[in-house]
Amino acid sequence: MHILITNDDGVYSPGIAALAQVATRFGEVRVVAPDVEMSSASHSITASRPVTVKRTPLPGLEAYRVNGTPSDCVMLGTTLWEKTDLVLSGINIGTNLGNALWHSGTLAGAKQAALLGLRGIAFSAPATDREQPDFEALRPWAATVLQALLDNPQPCLVNVNFPSEPPRGTLWTRQSMRHYDGKVVPGEDPMGRKHYWFTVIPVEATEEGTDRWAIEQGYVSMTPLRLDLTDAEMLARVQKVESWKKLKFA
Numbered sequence: 324m325h326i327l328i329t330n331d332d333g334v335y336s337p338g339i340a341a342l343a344q345v346a347t348r349f350g351e352v353r354v355v356a357p358d359v360e361m362s363s364a365s366h367s368i369t370a371s372r373p374v375t376v377k378r379t380p381l382p383g384l385e386a387y388r389v390n391g392t393p394s395d396c397v398m399l400g401t402t403l404w405e406k407t408d409l410v411l412s413g414i415n416i417g418t419n420l421g422n423a424l425w426h427s428g429t430l431a432g433a434k435q436a437a438l439l440g441l442r443g444i445a446f447s448a449p450a451t452d453r454e455q456p457d458f459e460a461l462r463p464w465a466a467t468v469l470q471a472l473l474d475n476p477q478p479c480l481v482n483v484n485f486p487s488e489p490p491r492g493t494l495w496t497r498q499s500m501r502h503y504d505g506k507v508v509p510g511e512d513p514m515g516r517k518h519y520w521f522t523v524i525p526v527e528a529t530e531e532g533t534d535r536w537a538i539e540q541g542y543v544s545m546t547p548l549r550l551d552l553t554d555a556e557m558l559a560r561v562q563k564v565e566s567w568k569k570l571k572f573a
């Protein structure tokens with residue numbers, strides 16, 4: 324099996340090295356990742372300038388850095404390495420739960436794989452401002468999850484989040500969407516000019532069965548995702564509305 328590894332924290336992140344080392348047990352590994360941190364880049368692609376691929380020494384790994392986004396890396400990686408069977412993204416420094424999936428560059432790497440008809444799996448782990456995930460401890464957990472996922476042909480697109488303590492097990496979860504935790508904080512620069520920080524507020528109440536709830540309970544959260552954003556229920560409903568059918572353009 325040929326496994327392409329990417330992330331959004333950049334090629335030098337300890338998280339990508341940990342994931343790549345785990346992946347080498349399952350197949351031939353190649354790392355193609357952004358040259359700088361691209362967290363919150365979501366699924367953007369670099370369309371306004373060309374991008375470059377440079378060989379990057381990482382111990383024991385074939386690795387390349389790209390001056391682009393996680394999606395760019397997967398597009399380029401799979402184009403230059405046609406044999407790619409599987410794309411892994413992460414291990415992100417910080418969780419990717421709930422509405423964060425809309426902003427996540429880590430997940431975008433896996434989504435880009437799914438768009439190309441490949442299997443994509445995103446991995447994230449809790450972090451705070453002061454503390455990074457313990458990647459030494461995470462490695463065997465990631466290996467266990469990866470083995471279990473590879474033993475089954477489905478799902479094609481999975482978002483995996485680890486808890487902060489040794490996992491009690493794994494749970495299949497849905498994306499927690501009740502609260503949006505995005506927030507704008509105004510501030511002032513040394514010249515007295517106004518500026519704004521995009522940040523997050525902690526989400527308190529979590530719903531049972533969701534990704535956020537699972538990791539709070541000490542489980543590895545695994546959410547199967549799909550690319551089709553269509554609201555099928557709403558589509559059926561609006562298709563029946565007479566006024567839409569009668570709408571005329573003069």
Ligand code: MN
Nearest residue numbers: 331332362415
């Ligand atoms: Mn990140």
